[in-house]
Structure formats: structure tokens, C-alpha cells
Amino acid sequence: xxxxxxxxxxxxxxxxxxxxxxxxxxxxxxxxxxxxxxxxxxxxxxxxxxxxxxxxxxxxxxxxxxxxxxxxxxxxxxxxxxxxxxxxxxxxxxxxxxxxxxxxxxxxxxxxxxxxxxxxxxxxxxxxxxxxxxxxxxxxxxxxxxxxxxxxxxxxxxxxxxxxxxxxxxxxxxxxxxxxxxxxxxxxxxxxxxxxxxxxxxxxxxx
Amino acid sequence: xxxxxxxxxxxxxxxxxxxxxxxxxxxxxxxxxxxxxxxxxxxxxxxxxxxxxxxxxxxxxxxxxxxxxxxxxxxxxxxxxxxxxxxxxxxxxxxxxxxxxxxxxxxxxxxxxxxxxxxxxxxxxxxxxxxxxxxxxxxxxxxxxxxxxxxxxxxxxxxxxxxxxxxxxxxxxxxxxxxxxxxxxxxxxxxxxxxxxxxxxxxxxxxxxxxxxxxxxxxxxxxxxxxxxxxxxxxxxxxxxxxxxxxxxxxxxxxxxxxxxxxxxxxxxxxxxxxxxxxxxxxxxxxxxxxxxxxxxxxxxxxxxxxxxxxxxxxxxxxxxxxxxxxxxxxxxxxxxxxxxxxxxxxxxxxxxxxxxxxxxxxxxxxxxxxxxxxxxxxxxxxxxxxxxxxxxxxxxxxxxxxxxxxxxxxxxxxxxxxxxxxxxxxxxxxxxxxxxxxxxxxxxxxxxxxxxxxxxxxxxxxxxxxxxxxxx
Numbered sequence: 092x093x094x095x096x097x098x099x100x101x102x103x104x105x106x107x108x109x110x111x112x113x114x115x116x117x118x119x120x121x122x123x124x125x126x127x128x129x130x131x132x133x134x135x136x137x138x139x140x141x142x143x144x145x146x147x148x149x150x151x152x153x154x155x156x157x158x159x160x161x162x163x164x165x166x167x168x169x170x171x172x173x174x175x176x177x178x179x180x181x182x183x184x185x186x187x188x189x190x191x192x193x194x195x196x197x198x199x200x201x202x203x204x205x206x207x208x209x210x211x212x213x214x215x216x217x218x219x220x221x222x223x224x225x226x227x228x229x230x231x232x233x234x235x236x237x238x239x240x241x242x243x244x245x246x247x248x249x250x251x252x253x254x255x256x257x258x259x260x261x262x263x264x265x266x267x268x269x270x271x272x273x274x275x276x277x278x279x280x281x282x283x284x285x286x287x288x289x290x291x292x293x294x295x296x297x298x
Numbered sequence: 299x300x301x302x303x304x305x306x307x308x309x310x311x312x313x314x315x316x317x318x319x320x321x322x323x324x325x326x327x328x329x330x331x332x333x334x335x336x337x338x339x340x341x342x343x344x345x346x347x348x349x350x351x352x353x354x355x356x357x358x359x360x361x362x363x364x365x366x367x368x369x370x371x372x373x374x375x376x377x378x379x380x381x382x383x384x385x386x387x388x389x390x391x392x393x394x395x396x397x398x399x400x401x402x403x404x405x406x407x408x409x410x411x412x413x414x415x416x417x418x419x420x421x422x423x424x425x426x427x428x429x430x431x432x433x434x435x436x437x438x439x440x441x442x443x444x445x446x447x448x449x450x451x452x453x454x455x456x457x458x459x460x461x462x463x464x465x466x467x468x469x470x471x472x473x474x475x476x477x478x479x480x481x482x483x484x485x486x487x488x489x490x491x492x493x494x495x496x497x498x499x500x501x502x503x504x505x506x507x508x509x510x511x512x513x514x515x516x517x518x519x520x521x522x523x524x525x526x527x528x529x530x531x532x533x534x535x536x537x538x539x540x541x542x543x544x545x546x547x548x549x550x551x552x553x554x555x556x557x558x559x560x561x562x563x564x565x566x567x568x569x570x571x572x573x574x575x576x577x578x579x580x581x582x583x584x585x586x587x588x589x590x591x592x593x594x595x596x597x598x599x600x601x602x603x604x605x606x607x608x609x610x611x612x613x614x615x616x617x618x619x620x621x622x623x624x625x626x627x628x629x630x631x632x633x634x635x636x637x638x639x640x641x642x643x644x645x646x647x648x649x650x651x652x653x654x655x656x657x658x659x660x661x662x663x664x665x666x667x668x669x670x671x672x673x674x675x676x677x678x679x680x681x682x683x684x685x686x687x688x689x690x691x692x693x694x695x696x697x698x699x700x701x702x703x704x705x706x707x708x709x710x711x712x713x714x715x716x717x718x719x720x721x722x723x724x725x726x727x728x729x730x731x732x733x734x735x736x737x738x739x740x741x742x743x744x745x746x747x748x749x750x751x752x753x754x755x756x757x758x759x760x761x762x763x764x765x766x767x768x769x770x771x
Contacts, residue, residue, distance in 0.1 A: 109622040110498055110598050114736040119715045123365060123383035125339035125390050142724075143742045169622065171499035174532065174598070175736060176715075177434040178337065179450035200468075200502055200534050201434060205450035258466065259321035271452070272344070275460045278315065278325055282353075282462055285315045285327055292563065293330060293422060293553060295359040295401045 096212055096265045099191050100237040104154045104163035105228045111168055112175035113202060117184040118143065119176075130180055131187035155188075159232035167224055168195045172213075173202025182206040192238050194245070196221050207261040208271060214238060214245055214255050223247065240265060302573035305539050306470050306505050309445040309570070313428045315462055323464040329427040329444075331457045332413045333360040333400065335391040336717070337432030341455035342394040352398040354461045359422060360395050360402040362388055363412045365717045368680050368707035374405065381719065398458075411683020411709045414438040414651035418522060419685055421551025425540035425567040430457060435651045435733065436535075437528040441521035442548065443540035443570055445505070448529065469579035471504040471533065475512040477587030482767040484661070485520035486653060486731065486750035488512060489527040490592035490602040491584060498600040501533030504580065507572065508538050512586030518547040519657040526652045527733050530599040539571035591765060593638055594735045594748040596626035601735075605753065605765045609636045629737050630745050631725075638747065638763045645728040646677045646758040647740070648751055649707075650714035653731035654682030656689055658751045663695040665755035665769060666702040672761025677704035678720065680712040704758065716741045729757040 121133035137143040138153050149156040166185065172195040173181060182205050185193070192212040206213050216224070227234045227248035237246040240262060244252040263269055303311075315325040331354075338360075345352070352358060365384035367377055378385045388405070395402035403410040409420065414435050417423040425443035430436060432454040439446035453463055473492055493500075506528050508521075516524065521538050528536030538544075545564060548554045555563040590604035603609070611634045615623045627634065648654070648662050659681060671677045679699045681687040687709050690696050696706050713720040714732035716739070722728055724743025731754050735746035747763060756766035 107621065108625060109619060110600075112598065112734075112736045114715075114734070114739050118738055118742075119717045122336050122717060123381075123387050125387060126343065127340050137738050137742060143738065171502070171532070174498055175434065175529075175734060177432060177448040177450055179340075179432075179452060197499060197502060199499070199532060201448055201450060201529075205452065208450065208452040258323075260323050260464070263321070271464060272348075272456055272459060275325065275456055275462055275464065276350075278460070278462070281315050281325070282327070282460060286461075289312075289327070291329070291354075291357060292424060292427075292555060292559075294356045295330070295422065295553070296356050296399075297553065 096191070096210055096240050098237065098239045098241065100235055101164040101191070102160070102162060102233060102235055103165045103167040103194070103224065103228050104160040105225055106154055106166060106168045107225055109169035110171045110174055113173055113178050113181040114175055116173070116181040117178065122178060122180055127183045128187065130184035134184040134188045164189055164191045165236065165238070166190050166193045167228060168193055170196045172198050173206070174199040177201045179205045179209070182209040182211045186211050194221070194224065207258065207265065210265065212238060212240060212265065216245065216253065216255060220247065220253050223249070302576035304470050304572045304576045304578060305443065305507055305537050305570055306445065309426055309428065310467060312426065318467060323466050326428060326463050326465045328430050328457050328461050328463060329357060330422060330429045331358045331461070332417055332429065332431035332436070333358060333454070334364055334413050334431070334433065335362050335387045336364045337451050338394065338454055339387065339390045340451050341458055344455040345458055350459045352400060352458045355399040357461060358400045358458070360391060360400050361410055361413050361416060362391060362404055364711045364715065366405060366710040367718055368710045368712045368720055370708055384718065408684050408688070411685065412651045412654065412711055414526065415655060415682030415686065418442055418518070419551070419683055421548050421554030424548065424554065424563070425544060426570050430463065434529040435526050437533070438522050438526040438651055440525040440528065440535055440537040441518060442544055443537060443567070445535055445537065447534040468534065469504045471501055471506050472578040472581040473506050473508050474510040474581065474583040475508065475586045476510045476583060477512055477585050478515065479512055479586050479589060482591055482752060482770065483589050484750045484752060485516050485523040487589055487592045488586065489524045490594065490599065490748065491589050493527065493531045493600045494592070494602040495584065496531050496582065498530060498598050499532045501528065501531040504533050506531065506533045506536040507578070508536060510586070513538060514541070517657060518543060519655040522655065523652055527599065530733060540567050591750060591753050591767070593753060593763060594746070595630065595632060595638055597629055597735055597737050599733065599735060599748060601626060602748070603638070605639055605763070609634055609638070611635050639765060641727065641763045642761060643729055643747070643757060643763060644676065644726040645722055646675065646754050647680070647713045647728055647730040647732060648754050649678065649680030649682070649712050650732035651682065651711070652733045653751050654680060654686065656686050658731065659686065659690050659695050662751040662755040663698040665752060665766060666704070666758065667698050669702055669759050671703040671758045675758060675761045677758045678707060678713060679704050680707040681709045683709050713740050715739060729754045729763060
């Protein structure tokens with residue numbers, strides 16, 4: 092269920108790596124759960140802990156282990172974030188850790204869809220804006236930005252703001268808490284009409 | 299007469315319950331929903347919490363594949379001890395399917411296998427259908443001319459409850475592969491070359507349609523290999539127009555139409571291919587006759603080179619990508635400019651939804667027949683389904699593998715994602731026929747070279763990354 096999201100101000104955790112795949116966000120060994128909770132310790136575990144073991148020694152230079160980024164709730168990532176596996180455990184782990192948004196120059200399709208269904212905002216920015224944000228957070232880890240979903244704007248560290256694209260329906264769902272499954276269930280008459288007009292060619296129970 | 303349309307467009311339009319409108323996604327009807335143990339439990343919980351039934355159990359099919367053991371000596375009782383979490387997940391799927399009347403191919407069922415192997419094998423995935431599964435390699439089913447794509451667990455819940463998905467229409471991308479493949483070059487090499495060309499985000503927001511002489515010349519299982527890795531190029535789906543090869547493959551399969559229904563289906567399916575003059579949003583063309591066996595060197599499937607080539611030098615990499623390039627090479631313990639051919643390896647894995655079908659095993663067996671795997675090398679051959687396993691045993695392929703010194707396993711996803719105990723040890727190198735060489739994908743610290751079943755089998759003989767053409771000549 093999405094929690095509502097309107098405006099959020101916070102610091103950023105910089106992860107200047109391209110093509111971060113969902114196997115890195117949450118390794119397959121964490122996929123044996125049957126609920127959505129308890130995944131935050133597995134978040135980036137292979138980069139975050141020696142031997143990938145949350146009980147083990149933290150890798151001190153990984154961004155989530157650096158004290159100056161401990162409070163960051165916005166992940167600033169490289170291009171094509173969330174590629175690979177469709178596992179929704181990836182946004183569950185990011186949200187479980189406390190992240191509210193990910194900023195990148197692009198996102199993989201399935202990750203984007205999964206994130207927005209879990210109240211994790213994906214904020215696509217241009218290469219110039221991305222570079223400026225990485226520069227700003229490198230110079231001063233306490234740099235804050237404000238993401239305004241209503242206005243679809245991201246404030247820039249040097250002043251000013253930039254607009255970002257977000258799927259209008261996902262935005263509406265995040266702003267007013269519209270439940271996507273509820274929205275689909277309300278289409279039952281149209282679904283029924285479609286089924287009446289289009290006979291199924293298959294019965295999986297027939298074999 | 300209506301304007302020319304692409305294959306994608308025709309399937310999309312047929313499945314619109316409601317079309318896209320200002321600010322609202324389309325509601326798309328799903329003809330077949332495939333389910334497995336890893337990405338479904340939370341979706342069933344959602345239904346339970348809302349007191350919702352499964353709308354169409356007759357359009358839903360479940361199997362166990364991701365966390366199932368492939369070691370024949372591990373029975374149910376041993377699994378409970380070895381892997382209580384995985385075992386509990388399998389139990390949960392069993393209970394959910396029983397409660398909702400969903401057909402499930404559980405452990406021991408002779409129809410069981412990797413979800414993307416059994417769908418086509420049973421004739422359940424058919425041209426013109428929409429097919430979804432909580433698994434990114436659902437793109438595989440596009441090989442029969444179905445619009446098939448992976449979804450998240452929230453969406454698994456949506457489909458269970460309504461048989462529909464909220465979707466925005468993706469763009470279309472024609473990937474044309476002309477010419478005839480050289481000896482030793484196969485479907486896996488095509489798709490690795492495509493991804494190397496387009497980049498792993500190159501297809502984001504698009505559906506691929508593979509066209510051209512080299513694609514037409516592939517058999518159905520080769521087409522599945524190509525479509526399977528569409529997602530590694532960023533495209534959620536990849537399609538190949540159905541043709542006589544498709545129809546010959548499907549005819550007589552258990553869930554395919556028969557009798558008059560078969561004839562009616564054929565008439566319909568013949569209307570699906572992209573019309574002459576239809577426009578794609580993007581197009582790219584590769585010369586299939588120039589392709590060579592491909593192998594990956596890095597930590598994503600786009601980092602691939604011809605097997606006789608070398609890891610790129612720094613100056614071939616765009617400056618802003620060099621940090622990620624070096625991170626990948628550090629992980630793989632490789633240097634810029636290094637050649638992969640001859641690199642010693644520890645493991646060969648033949649399996650996964652990319653390359654575990656009968657023709658894949660046959661290709662590997664033909665290389666291994668009468669030969670031995672290299673000393674100290676571990677070689678795992680994991681069939682994609684129980685049916686593939688039985689056929690390979692009947693036809694003597696299994697014996698070829700065993701005689702060569704390889705391990706012959708039970709069907710499942712196995713070392714592709716290493717959820718079931720089949721995994722690389724830290725630092726080990728593997729030549730794998732699977733689809734992802736991400737860091738740790740095949741086991742923490744494991745290093746993967748993706749390649750074709752031919753390359754894998756040739757490398758099994760030498761214990762090194764090997765060009766199959768040298769073994770065959």
C-alpha cells in the first residue's frame with residue numbers, strides 16, 4: 092500500500108554507479124521471505140558488509156556506512172537504476188531502510204513501476220542536473236534538496252529548481268492515496284464485458 | 299482498410315479492456331498468468347487481507363522452480379532441514395494454489411519445470427496472447443508471438459484479483475538481424491551481440507520485435523533464447539512474428555487448440571505478423587553473418603565481446619562510464635585489454651530459462667560426446683523441465699554428460715540465481731549459459747562469463763574459456 096507523498100526535503104546518499112541491478116539492491120538469498128518486511132538489512136548487503144553478511148563487518152567506505160550520509164533518505168544513483176530482475180523486494184528493501192526517493196538519469200521499467208506502487212518516488216533528471224547534484228553532495232554531504240510531487244519540481248542546491256516527469260496516474264495515487272488494486276476492482280463491469288466478448292482459448296486446468 | 303500495424307500493436311489493441319486516456323493508464327487483459335514460489339506469496343496475502351478470490355484460476359498456472367533443489371538426493375524431508383525458508387515458501391505456494399483452485403506443478407509432477415520452459419512446452423503460451431509472470435524473463439514467451447512481460451508482486455496481486463493490469467503503451471523497437479549465421483554461432487550469440495550493441499538500458503520503454511533472415515532461420519527454442527534476454531537489453535518484452543515454424547512447434551502440444559479450434563487459431567495467428575509498411579518507433583540492424591561466438595567479460599550482459607576479442611581498453615569507454623567499468627573489472631579480476639580465450643575456469647553451468655531446453659542440451663552433448671571434462675572442473679547440466687530431462691535420458695544425452703564427467707541434475711533455475719544451494723564459491727570463474735553476470739548472481743563473489751551452450755561445452759573440455767570452433771575443427 093502506498094503512503095501519501097507530497098513534499099519531501101532531505102539529504103542525499105550518493106551512489107555514482109551506473110546500471111545498479113536489483114540483485115545488488117537485494118540479493119536472491121533474501122527472496123525466500125513470504126512477507127514484505129525485514130528486508131532492510133539485506134539492502135545492498137554485498138556492497139555494505141564484508142562477505143555480504145549483515146552480521147559481519149560493515150565496509151566503511153560504502154555510502155550507507157558513512158556517518159555523514161547516515162540520515163540520507165534520498166538515494167542519488169547512476170544511470171539505469173534498478174535494471175535486471177523484477178523483484179519487488181528491491182523497493183521493499185529501499186523503503187524498509189527509510190529511503191523516500193531515488194534520483195537518477197534513468198530507471199529500468201519494472202523497477203520504476205514497482206517503486207511507485209510502494210511510495211518510493213523515482214525522480215528522473217538530466218545528466219547536467221545529476222552531475223550538479225553529485226558535485227554538491229561531494230562538496231557538502233549536508234546538502235539538502237526538496238522534491239515536490241504536487242509541483243513536480245526538484246530544488247537545486249545552487250538555487251532554482253528543475254521539473255521532473257512522473258507518470259500522472261502514479262502521481263495521483265501517491266498524492267491522494269488512490270489504491271491501484273481498488274481502481275482495477277472498480278472496473279469489474281468492463282472486465283466482465285471484455286470476457287463475455289472474448290472467449291478464452293485456454294484452460295490451464297484441462298491438462 | 300485500417301492502417302498498417304505492428305505485431306505488438308495488434309496484440310495490444312485486442313487486449314484493451316479500457317484504452318489509455320488523459321492521465322490514465324490502459325487496462326490490459328491477461329490471457330495467461332504464470333506463477334512461481336518466490337514472487338507470489340505477498341500477492342496472495344494481499345488477496346487474503348482484502349477477502350478477494352482469484353478471478354480466473356483457469357487462466358493461471360503455477361510451478362515450483364526457483365528455490366527447488368536439483369540434487370536428486372535431496373528429498374522433501376531433507377529439504378526441510380537444509381533449507382527451511384525455501385521449503386516454507388514452497389509449502390506456501392501449495393497452500394495458496396489449493397485454496398484458490400490454481401493448477402500447480404509441484405515437486406514430483408512430471409509437468410514441472412522452469413516457468414519459462416514449461417509454458418511453451420505445454421502449448422500454454424500461444425501467438426497473440428498476453429502472458430505475464432512475476433519474473434523478468436517472461437519475455438521468453440514472445441518467441442511464439444505473444445506479448446509477454448515480467449511484473450512485480452503488487453501486479454501479481456492485480457492479475458490474480460482482476461486478470462488485468464494497468465499499463466502505459468510501450469514504444470516499439472525493431473531489432474533486425476540479417477544474413478546467415480556462421481558455424482558455431484547460435485541464438486545466444488545473437489542476443490549477446492544485440493545487447494552489447496544497444497546497451498543494457500537501450501530498450502527501456504520499448505518492446506523489441508526481432509526480424510530478419512537470421513531470426514527467421516532459428517528454431518523455436520533458439521527464438522526463446524533470443525526473446526528471453528530482451529529484458530537484459532532493457533525491454534520488458536521481445537516478440538517474434540509467428541510463422542510455420544511456430545505452428546509446427548505448437549501443434550499437438552497438450553494445451554494447444556486441436557481439431558476445428560486449431561484451424562480457427564491458425565487463421566487468426568496468420569493475421570498477427572506486422573503489416574507491410576507499419577512503422578516502429580526505433581529500428582536497428584545487425585549483420586548476422588558477421589557475428590562470432592560471444593562471451594561477457596563484465597558484470598552486466600551488455601559487457602560482451604566476440605570470443606577471440608579482448609576486454610576493451612579505457613579509451614574505448616566513455617569517460618563518465620569508466621568508474622563503473624573499473625568496478626566491474628575489479629570484481630572480475632580482469633584487466634583492460636586482457637583476452638578471455640584461454641582463461642582458466644572452475645565451473646561450467648548449462649541451464650536456466652535461457653538455455654536449458656532439449657536443443658541446448660543436444661548442442662552441448664554433441665560437443666561433449668566421447669570427450670571428458672577437464673580435471674578438477676565442475677560441470678552442472680540442469681534441464682529446464684522434467685519433460686526435457688526425461689527426453690534427454692531417453693535419447694542418451696544424459697549418458698553422454700555422465701560419461702564425460704558432468705553432473706546430471708533435476709530441473710530448476712539452479713545456479714542461474716543460486717537460490718537453491720547450487721552456487722559458485724567466492725572468486726570462482728564460471729562459463730554459464732544463463733542470462734545474468736551481475737555481481738554475486740551465481741553465488742557471493744562468483745564470477746560469470748555468459749556464453750552459448752556450445753561455448754560452455756567446449757570450455758568444459760579444456761577447463762578454459764574456449765572457442766567452440768577450435769574444438770569442432
